[in-house]
Amino acid sequence: xxxxxxxxxxxxxxxxxxxxxxxxxxxxxxxxxxxxxxxxxxxxxxxxxxxxxxxxxxxxxxxxxxxxxxxxxxxxxxxxxxxxxxxxxxxxxxxxxxxxxxxxxxxxxxxxxxxxxxxxxxxxxxxxxxxxxxxxxxxxxxxxxxxxxxxxxxxxxxxxxxxxxxxxxxxxxxxxxxxxxxxxxxxxxxxxxxxxxxxxxxxxxxxxxxxxxxxxxxxxxxxxxxxxxxxxxxxxxxxxxxxxxxxxxxxxxxxxxxxxxxxxxxxxxxxxxxxxxxxxxxxxxxxxxxxxxxxxxxxxxxxxxxxxxxxxxxxxxxxxxxxxxxxxxx
Amino acid sequence: xxxxxxxxxxxxxxxxxxxxxxxxxxxxxxxxxxxxxxxxxxxxxxxxxxxxxxxxxxxxxxxxxxxxxxxxxxxxxxxxxxxxxxxxxxxxxxxxxxxxxxxxxxxxxxxxxxxxxxxxxxxxxxxxxxxxxxxxxxxxxxxxxxxxxxxxxxxxxxxxxxxxxxxxxxxxxxxxxxxxxxxxxxxxxxxxxxxxxxxxxxxxxxxxxxxxxxxxxxxxxxxxxxxxxxxxxxxxxxxxxxxxxxxxxxxxxxxxxxxxxxxxxxxxxxxxxxxxxxxxxxxxxxxxxxxxxxxxxxxxxxxxxx
Numbered sequence: 001x002x003x004x005x006x007x008x009x010x011x012x013x014x015x016x017x018x019x020x021x022x023x024x025x026x027x028x029x030x031x032x033x034x035x036x037x038x039x040x041x042x043x044x045x046x047x048x049x050x051x052x053x054x055x056x057x058x059x060x061x062x063x064x065x066x067x068x069x070x071x072x073x074x075x076x077x078x079x080x081x082x083x084x085x086x087x088x089x090x091x092x093x094x095x096x097x098x099x100x101x102x103x104x105x106x107x108x109x110x111x112x113x114x115x116x117x118x119x120x121x122x123x124x125x126x127x128x129x130x131x132x133x134x135x136x137x138x139x140x141x142x143x144x145x146x147x148x149x150x151x152x153x154x155x156x157x158x159x160x161x162x163x164x165x166x167x168x169x170x171x172x173x174x175x176x177x178x179x180x181x182x183x184x185x186x187x188x189x190x191x192x193x194x195x196x197x198x199x200x201x202x203x204x205x206x207x208x209x210x211x212x213x214x215x216x217x218x219x220x221x222x223x224x225x226x227x228x229x230x231x232x233x234x235x236x237x238x239x240x241x242x243x244x245x246x247x248x249x250x251x252x253x254x255x256x257x258x259x260x261x262x263x264x265x266x267x268x269x270x271x272x273x274x275x276x277x278x279x280x281x282x283x284x285x286x287x288x289x290x291x292x293x294x295x296x297x298x299x300x301x302x303x304x305x306x307x308x309x310x311x312x313x314x315x316x317x318x319x320x321x322x323x324x325x326x327x328x329x330x
Numbered sequence: 331x332x333x334x335x336x337x338x339x340x341x342x343x344x345x346x347x348x349x350x351x352x353x354x355x356x357x358x359x360x361x362x363x364x365x366x367x368x369x370x371x372x373x374x375x376x377x378x379x380x381x382x383x384x385x386x387x388x389x390x391x392x393x394x395x396x397x398x399x400x401x402x403x404x405x406x407x408x409x410x411x412x413x414x415x416x417x418x419x420x421x422x423x424x425x426x427x428x429x430x431x432x433x434x435x436x437x438x439x440x441x442x443x444x445x446x447x448x449x450x451x452x453x454x455x456x457x458x459x460x461x462x463x464x465x466x467x468x469x470x471x472x473x474x475x476x477x478x479x480x481x482x483x484x485x486x487x488x489x490x491x492x493x494x495x496x497x498x499x500x501x502x503x504x505x506x507x508x509x510x511x512x513x514x515x516x517x518x519x520x521x522x523x524x525x526x527x528x529x530x531x532x533x534x535x536x537x538x539x540x541x542x543x544x545x546x547x548x549x550x551x552x553x554x555x556x557x558x559x560x561x562x563x564x565x566x567x568x569x570x571x572x573x574x575x576x577x578x579x580x581x582x583x584x585x586x587x588x589x590x591x592x593x594x595x596x597x598x599x600x601x602x603x604x605x606x607x608x609x610x611x612x613x614x615x616x617x618x619x620x621x622x623x624x625x626x627x628x629x630x631x632x633x634x635x636x
Binding site: 171174175178179180181182183185186188189190192193194195196197198199200201207323324 | 419438439441448449450456457459464467468469474477478481482484491514527533534
């Protein structure tokens with residue numbers, strides 16, 4: 001078996017574009033769900049509106065890269081307002097229903113034949129990232145970091161991505177340790193109690209939804225620029241649930257939970273894939289019974305089983321506090 | 331540990347607020363909707379219907395400033411609904427009420443609380459996964475750091491946070507919760523949660539405190555201390571309105587009692603007068619409880635024969 005290949009592939013998954021995209025999505029969810037208790041099941045829609053704003057403005061309308069980013073962020077804010085205004089006065093489950101439906105509407109509009117001219121239908125859009133890579137300060141060449149070798153463009157997106165993750169973590173950390181963050185935690189525990197103490201609960205929930213959506217939408221930009229393409233089917237419900245799995249794996253309501261979760265989640269997904277493939281290629285008895293495409297499915301079964309075991313023995317996630325979780329069951 | 335009457339107040343006050351309240355209410359007529367000499371809250375024509383059921387139908391009621399007023403009545407009388415309406419947690423079909431001369435009808439609950447009328451809940455709402463001290467800090471109003479634009483800059487709210495923490499610690503000591511400061515609120519006992527909820531409400535420096543069944547689920551050992559805390563509120567100049575079922579407690583601490591039945595105010599007066607009021611006895615026990623059994627037996631047979 002080629003261990004250096006296994007290790008480099010796993011490392012690239014753990015610290016590459018996927019981990020950054022889902023890390024950012026989960027950081028946004030952490031503010032919404034972990035701290036405020038808002039069940040946003042449409043996080044992938046926030047990534048979608050950001051990624052497509054950038055792609056459409058640059059490739060179809062000829063605007064610059066920065067205009068695309070700005071419009072993408074505004075689109076995420078508008079989406080949060082659109083989802084929040086009718087639902088945040090209602091009980092928490094209504095937001096869940098509305099967001100999951102809205103995310104599917106966004107995805108279906110993006111891949112619809114009617115708007116193919118604008119959004120590229122199910123093929124997506126793929127000629128918008130030049131403006132970003134032209135800004136690349138790294139000279140052309142290969143960059144070797146330990147066992148991983150990257151092109152100057154790969155290096156750029158990873159550096160930019162982790163910088164964004166760092167900034168998102170800093171903002172989250174500053175917010176949740178402030179009195180503002182204390183109000184959010186109060187709302188998660190009991191919003192009527194917080195209301196009785198003179199706080200405008202609706203406003204706080206809206207702010208949390210918007211900030212969480214904007215932090216998540218940064219993941220949409222990283223996805224679009226890293227792949228140099230946008231495709232509507234990436235923004236389905238499974239992306240939202242990957243982000244939830246990552247958040248719960250790392251530990252909800254912990255600042256570093258989502259990032260740790262994203263690194264481990266993608267290391268497991270990619271790592272188990274390459275290990276299984278290597279075992280098949282090496283003709284190891286039992287494993288040679290399955291094909292490489294079967295192995296791609298088996299790894300999800302393995303990761304799913306792993307997550308179940310984690311939920312049973314460590315329901316609070318890796319960084320969570322069990323005592324805190326136990327209080328809920330009173 | 332028996333508390334002295336002045337426990338917690340910085341200097342012993344000579345004014346006896348109970349005597350003051352009783353004297354002020356002495357000349358008030360013992361009729362439903364009686365006008366008070368110095369009302370802090372005046373409600374008019376407050377009606378709340380749930381489908382065909384009229385849960386609250388209060389023509390007129392006034393609450394005396396600086397007194398402890400009890401709101402009693404049999405189950406389903408509409409006490410808690412009336413409470414929810416007054417504090418903005420529910421909206422009435424008709425009606426208006428003035429708190430300190432300001433109309434609160436249609437005002438959201440958080441604004442009512444900011445005006446100085448705070449409430450507690452029948453089912454205690456301790457914020458379980460937050461520490462006791464964090465529960466307390468949350469109670470303080472007008473915090474600069476609770477605004478999003480200042481939250482990111484700790485230097486803008488750190489001084490105020492310190493001041494809030496000092497006040498929170500003072501209240502925790504008064505309510506004997508200082509040992510629990512760093513514990514999660516969810517780990518407190520039922521009675522301690524009641525104390526925490528009351529202390530947290532006081533963080534906002536209210537003028538009027540509304541307590542919904544403060545004694546429900548509190549063990550007898552804590553009852554006395556809780557009662558003393560409520561009396562202390564009056565001593566510090568606050569107005570208290572509370573819903574309660576425990577008649578001994580009502581008799582012990584209230585200056586004035588308002589009785590509700592089937593959504594209406596049916597009687598008012600000092601505790602001892604109200605408990606002798608025939609209308610109140612009827613509301614609690616039913617209409618014919620005090621007649622001789624033989625008489626009803628006779629009428630029963632007579633009816634049968636007829």
